[in-house]
Amino acid sequence: MEKKTLIVIGGPTASGKTGLAIAVAQHFGTEIISGDSRQFYREMTIGNARPTDQELALVRHHFIADRSLLDPLSAGRFAEEALQRLHTIFESHPYAVLVGGSGLYLRALCEGLDEFPEVTEGARSQVQSLLNEQGLPGLQAELSRLDPAYYAVVDRANPRRLERALQVCYASGQPYSSFLGQTTARPFRCLYLRAHPPREALYARIDARVDAMLAAGLEAEVQSLAPHQDLPVLQTVGYQEWWPYLRGEYDRATAIDLVKRNSRRYAKRQVTWFSKDDQYRTVAGVADVLAELKRL
Known part of the structure; x- marks a missing residue:
């Protein structure tokens, strides 16, 4: 049908x-x-x-x-x-x-x-400390280290995108990009x-x-x-x-x-x-x- x-x-x-x-x-x-x-x-x-x-x-x-x-x-x-x-x-x-x-x-x-793991308060605090101490360049450098694949495509001037990705990285121990592309087919x-x-x-x-x-x-x-x-x-x-x-x-x-x-x-x-x-x-x-x- x-x-x-x-x-x-x-x-x-x-x-x-x-x-x-x-x-x-x-x-x-x-x-x-x-x-x-x-x-x-x-x-x-x-x-x-x-x-x-x-x-x-x-x-x-x-x-x-x-x-x-x-x-x-x-x-x-x-x-x-x-x-x-x-x-x-x-x-x-x-x-x-x-x-x-x-x-x-x-x-x-x-x-x-895409389904992402739950972000812990510890992960949020870790990212916030990084932002407070090193600013946007610090977020960029850390995401480049932890998830170069996502860093290559993300809007690097958008701190919220970088913060979110790093929170997931810290909370899961896996790259943010590993959780992308997991959508479900619709009927x-x-x-x-x-x-x-x-x-x-x-x-x-x-x-x-x-x-x-x-x-x-x-x-x-x-x-x-x-x-x-x-x-x-x-x-x-x-x-x-x-x-x-x-x-x-x-x-x-x-x-x-x-x-x-x-x-x-x-x-x-x-x-x-x-x-x-x-x-x-x-x-x-x-x-x-x-x-x-x-x-x-």
Whole structure:
């Protein structure tokens, strides 16, 4: 029997993913899994560009505002829950749609994540001491010694990546790279697509979206979330720029400018993520999706 098909629609913020996903889901009479890591939480409505009530009414969506931000959803746990939802959807539909700009969450569901050993407190302390004493060069030198294979491909300017790899090395006594590539095959096939408008158009849409968020009450939403501002999910673009403003460190105009600037930078990183994965094909509408399905 032919495998069921998960149509994956990725891309940067404000690229039109939501509209395309809804159109595709309507065409196939199926449901949508949201893989946007900031849209899971019901307390966040405006700054995370959640689909409107009108859009949500068109097609059944899963993982939109279905939990509290006090119960954060990791990529691994999302994959576990989403696999269960997909099993139910595929019982009555040959197709399902996955949409989002959080590349790690999409990958977790479609391919699984590598399983790493538990990192001990001792390993964390050891890496932190190294960072405090020798800085980034110390992390680089140690990872080069313990795991030259991973050192050759990692972003060496990203201390968090280096710290994580060294923690695993210390905790397990094995190279970090030895735990990579252990993903599990899925019982469905994936068609990887991306919305990818021209950069100038994308940036203009981002600025317009921020203006629309402000008109919809973004600042009031941020103020209501201020007691939780230290949560990782609120240390993200669209929210993190407001916390210094609320502390009086700069004015409102600066906060708005930073939201727009950082949203453009975030979109650029998303474009890079999806561009690096050669499985993704650029599409602009349902006709393009159908054409790609024929090639699958």
